[in-house]
Amino acid sequence: MKENQQKWWHKNVIYQIYPRSFYDSNGDGIGDIEGIILKLDYLEKLGIDVIWLSPVYESPNVDNGYDISDYYCILSEFGTMQNMNELLLESEKRGIKIIMDLVVNHTSDQHPWFVEAKKSKDNPNRDYYIWRDPVNGQEPNELKSNFGGSAWEYDENTNQYYLHFYSKQQPDLNWENAEMRNSIWDMMNFWIDKGISGFRMDVIDLIGKDPDHLIKENGSKLHDYLQDMYRNTFGNHDLLTVGETWGVTTENAKLYSDPKRKELNMVFQFEHMQLDKVPGKQRWDLRKLELVELKNVLSKWQYALDQEGWNSLFWNNHDLPRIVSRWGNDREYRVESAKMLATLLHGMKGTPYIYQGEEIGMTNAAFTSIEDYIDIETQNIYKERMAAGFNEEEIMKSFYMKARDNARTPMQWSDDKHAGFSEGKPWMKVNPNYTSINVENALNDSNSIFFHYQQLIKLRKHNNTLVYGSYKLLDSEDKSIYAYERILKNKKLLIVCNFYEHEKEFCYPITHHSEVEILISNYIDSGSDIKNIKLRPYEAIIYEISEGEA
Numbered sequence: 001m002k003e004n005q006q007k008w009w010h011k012n013v014i015y016q017i018y019p020r021s022f023y024d025s026n027g028d029g030i031g032d033i034e035g036i037i038l039k040l041d042y043l044e045k046l047g048i049d050v051i052w053l054s055p056v057y058e059s060p061n062v063d064n065g066y067d068i069s070d071y072y073c074i075l076s077e078f079g080t081m082q083n084m085n086e087l088l089l090e091s092e093k094r095g096i097k098i099i100m101d102l103v104v105n106h107t108s109d110q111h112p113w114f115v116e117a118k119k120s121k122d123n124p125n126r127d128y129y130i131w132r133d134p135v136n137g138q139e140p141n142e143l144k145s146n147f148g149g150s151a152w153e154y155d156e157n158t159n160q161y162y163l164h165f166y167s168k169q170q171p172d173l174n175w176e177n178a179e180m181r182n183s184i185w186d187m188m189n190f191w192i193d194k195g196i197s198g199f200r201m202d203v204i205d206l207i208g209k210d211p212d213h214l215i216k217e218n219g220s221k222l223h224d225y226l227q228d229m230y231r232n233t234f235g236n237h238d239l240l241t242v243g244e245t246w247g248v249t250t251e252n253a254k255l256y257s258d259p260k261r262k263e264l265n266m267v268f269q270f271e272h273m274q275l276d277k278v279p280g281k282q283r284w285d286l287r288k289l290e291l292v293e294l295k296n297v298l299s300k301w302q303y304a305l306d307q308e309g310w311n312s313l314f315w316n317n318h319d320l321p322r323i324v325s326r327w328g329n330d331r332e333y334r335v336e337s338a339k340m341l342a343t344l345l346h347g348m349k350g351t352p353y354i355y356q357g358e359e360i361g362m363t364n365a366a367f368t369s370i371e372d373y374i375d376i377e378t379q380n381i382y383k384e385r386m387a388a389g390f391n392e393e394e395i396m397k398s399f400y401m402k403a404r405d406n407a408r409t410p411m412q413w414s415d416d417k418h419a420g421f422s423e424g425k426p427w428m429k430v431n432p433n434y435t436s437i438n439v440e441n442a443l444n445d446s447n448s449i450f451f452h453y454q455q456l457i458k459l460r461k462h463n464n465t466l467v468y469g470s471y472k473l474l475d476s477e478d479k480s481i482y483a484y485e486r487i488l489k490n491k492k493l494l495i496v497c498n499f500y501e502h503e504k505e506f507c508y509p510i511t512h513h514s515e516v517e518i519l520i521s522n523y524i525d526s527g528s529d530i531k532n533i534k535l536r537p538y539e540a541i542i543y544e545i546s547e548g549e550a
Contacts, residue, residue, distance in 0.1 A: 009198075009240045009265065010310070011467050012049035013346075013457045014099070014353045018318045019056055019078055020064065021410045022356055024422035031410070031421070033079035037090050042439065044094040046359060046450065047457035050240065051091065052200050054318055055101045056084065060110050062169040063376055064318075064408070066101075066202060067108040071187045088195045097197035099240055104184050105206045106170040113180075114171050121158050128180045129171050130163040130211060131155075143211060148380040151211075163211055165203075167376055175207045175225055185232040192233065198240030201264070205245040217247030223255055226263040235262060242312055242351075243267045250304035257309035266310040266351060272297045273320060276327075284381060284398040289327055291479055291499050299484070302349055302471040311350030315341060316358050321406040325364035329538065333501055334361055334437075336538035339452045339522035340497050343540035344482055346456040347495035349471050357411055359453040360442045364406040365431050370396070372429055378403045414440040447524065455520050459542070463519070465491045480504045481535065493519070494543040498535035506533045515546040 023035030056078045058070035074081050091098055116125040132140035140161055143151040152161040153168040163172045208222025234241055243256055245267040256267045275293050278285040305311050315323035324330045328337030338361040346352050370382050378399055385395050412434040414420035419434035442450035460466050469486035480500050486493040498504050508530045516528050521541040530543055
């Protein structure tokens, strides 16, 4: 990549904070902004560059803050705008930037716009949302909510339906309304002026929806809206923008993230995160991950965006289960498999994202009662599947593997009561394994998952091959080993990962003299003979190869 095309976020590692579950400073059982400030030194020690802050705006919390009732106000249980200003200031002192969650596909039904819109058909805010007349006394069409049930909710007052692709308390905004868009630009510029360094854009591929033609994602006007957003907001600044795009393909990812198009820096694609569901069904319909499929998908994205656009690299977020429970081994090989998954991801080309607790190997919650799952999506799906005749044991098994609450249990800071997260009763049950899996233990163990992540982050800052080197998959059909190269001029990295607990051999051909150095490994005694690598359970190694004369 040319010098003038290199961006600050290419070498950065981003850490997502879900504020409600991160750290509670005042004992009310809910994480808060002051709690984040108190843990900034911890994040500085880890070495991350950017915090992605999940929503802290005013909200009724039907969907844990992704239902915003006031974009200009901080939810009181998180603190005040003064706390927010302090967080920006204290983060900057430590060289850490903040990006905010931008939720503009929908608002809360308690947002003043919607409160007004519901009053009458001729209200000035009516057209800020999407309304349709009943068809034969029923919903306008068969569009479904992502949380289950119809995407249309009837409003008795005006005898029309409004659209909601999430809960009925999250009405979708009408992006065809220019006045509404201008209000969004004003709000974004308010936060940019306050000193944030960018936006993570929630379900941004839905804003171009065309409900009359049953189009949810990637509608015809989507990229016009994004280019308009660029011109009116962050295009005037050197900010980081990443869009959440569940329906993206490699081709339209280039439309979002090719710098020449002036839209976004990168998108989250979820193709790899859907490989353990039955094709054509919901994510609750599970099947075993096949490594060959994972290699094919990740490689496809690495190749496609090598010269056009930029990849985001992630296993976890607030909507996804813990990766060590999902595709690792969260029992006897928890540490090894967590480090392997980290090495595999951070060795690729793109910007890595770490979700809170991932760096200490936090696991899925293993709740045994539906009552312990707080998330509105899980509660809705449970009712829907029970009514459809699914077996309760199978439903609960799928929740153990895939429910969003697996990512939302309180951060495990120590083996103190409530995992050191709060002095009061936490808003959500703490994972019982906090007595052994916690930050305090991790920091006292030089061989912990935490220090492996720290080392991976340091590598990215100082190794240009890791940042800008091209990607080349090796042995695409091997069902146990994921191996690939990163190549930049005369420098080469070899990343080799045993994805399973069975020992395997990997042969790497060398036809001339080369100097080989291990940059990082999840075993302390990995060998440097790369012609015939004997990989132990979940062993993962990054080699640097300096090629000499034959």
